[in-house]
Amino acid sequence: MAAIGLLAGCAQSTDRRLEQGVVEEIAEQPFYARPDPIPAGDPGEVVRTQDLESAPAGTVAQRVMYHSTDVHGSPLLTSAVVIAPTAPWTGGGPRPVVAWGHPTTGMAPRCAPSTGVDPFDLIEGMTDLLNAGYAVAAADYPGMGVAGPDSYLVGVTEGNAVLDAVRAAGHLDGSGVTAASDVLLWGHSQGGHAVLFAAQQAAGYAPELRLVAAAAAAPATELGTLLDDDIGDVSGVSLGSYAFQTYQSVYGATTPGLALTQVLTDDGAAATAQMAQLCLIGQNEQLHALAGPLVGRYLRADPATTQPWADILRENTPGGVPITVPLFVAQGLADVLVHPAATTQFVQQQCGRGTRVVFKQVPGIGHAEIAMDVVPDVLAFFAAARAGTPPPSTC
Structure with a gap:
């Protein structure tokens, strides 16, 4: 009877969250509209907030629009x-x-995780983090949610947005976050790429933040290798379209000679802008319908060896500078999207630069599962780092 009562309570809680989420989804579009004129503000300063009644029981949550800075300093x-x-x-x-x-x-505005019925759904490990007492600041990345410059795998722009989400959290009543809060970075795949750049940039971009540790699961690291590993299937073409469209839009005006047709076939270049407007979640069927026929005929030349694309990929590959806080990296050995060899290469590079790295390789785990699989390890790593006793480096 007690179990039945507990399950009934869970069902009621879930129903409440879904009902509130539907209401919030209907009303969310005005929230993301950029104000005109755009008010002045420092990075992390809040422009507007929206309370989320769909937050899990025992929590308080808000959507927040805030100031940040892109790779060009704009x-x-x-x-x-x-x-x-x-x-x-x-x-x-x-x-x-x-x-x-x-x-x-x-990479389109509607693809932002903060939109929709359940804006918490993609925060891997959220329940465990909240149960441990942490606040969580989950950035959408620029160009998503609020219209703006594209940021897919643009390391500086992504990293700034992640750090500025922490700054924004410090402005919100009820978050408990202050300028003296310990800051911990945690990301998966593209998010691993974002938090690695945030870790690299924190001292220069947000020196007031007390960065303690960073953790990444199957991060996108060596971008030229990643593209070469994945471009032979429909997922690689789909994700490649996001990167190529972003780099063309972000660097085109400042990089003489940059053109999609340098590295993409005519058909590939023609389809790229269309693919880039489709979300990986919710529009996967339409995305793959465009990407599928391009498998084997998307690239004209290797971007990793074709200028100026090679320099752009290199600029947006993390690891160019040492990370000065303890770093946890997890990699599933059955991952066919981010290959284990690429992550191992990144870890070895960081070890050579003096970064304190804990590297966990998990047999039988693929790309989608790795972040949830290592949540207990991440929590233990964060707790030890905050206590000043991080685990010994596996370098």
């Missing part, structure tokens, strides 16, 4: 979700905050 507006427990933090000092970097969902 100001922009972007969005995130911030969620925190309502129970007081009892660990001493202000509540720590985890900046979450989400895996690829697309």
Whole structure:
């Protein structure tokens, strides 16, 4: 009887969240509209918020629009979700905050994880993080949610948005986050790419933040290798379209001679802009209908060896500078999207630069499962790093 009562309570809680999520989805579009004129503000300064009644029981959550900066140093507006427990933090000092970097969902505004009925669905490990007392700041990345410059695998733009989501959380009532909060970075796939850049940039871009540690699951690292590994199937063409369209739009005006047809076939270049408007989740069938016929006939030349594309890929590959906080990296050995050899190469590079790395390789685990599989390891790693006793480096 107790079990039946508990299940009934869970069902009622889930129904409440879905009902509230439907209401919020209907009303969310005005939230993402950029104000005109755009108010001035420093990076991380909040423009508007929206309370999310669909937050899980025992938490408070908000959508937030905030200021950030792109790779060219230009100001922009972007969005995130911030969620925190309502129970007081009892660990001493202000509540720590985890900046979450989400895996690829697309690059168009409607592909943002903060939109839709359940804006918390893609925060891997969220329940465990909240149960541990952390607040979570989950950036959408620029160009998603709020219209703006594209940012897919543009490391500086993504990393700035992740750090500025933490700054924004510090402006929100109820988050418990302050300028003195410990900051922890956690991301998967594209999100691993974003948090690695955030870790590299934090000291220069957001020196007031108390960055303690970073964790990445199957991160996108060596972009030339990643493209070469994946371009032979429909997923590689789909994800490649996001990257090529982004780099053309972000660097085209400042990079003489940059053109899609340098590296893509005529058919590939013609389809790329159309593919880039489709979300990986919810529009996968339409996306693959465009990408499928291009398998084997998408590339004209290798971007990793064709200028100026090679320099752009190199600029957006993380690891060019050492990461000065303890770093946890997880890799599934059955991953066929981010190949284990590429992640191992990145880890070895960081070891050579003096970064303190804990590298966990998990047999039998693929790309989609790796982040959830290592959540207990990430929580233990974060706790040890905050206590000043991070695990020994596996370098």
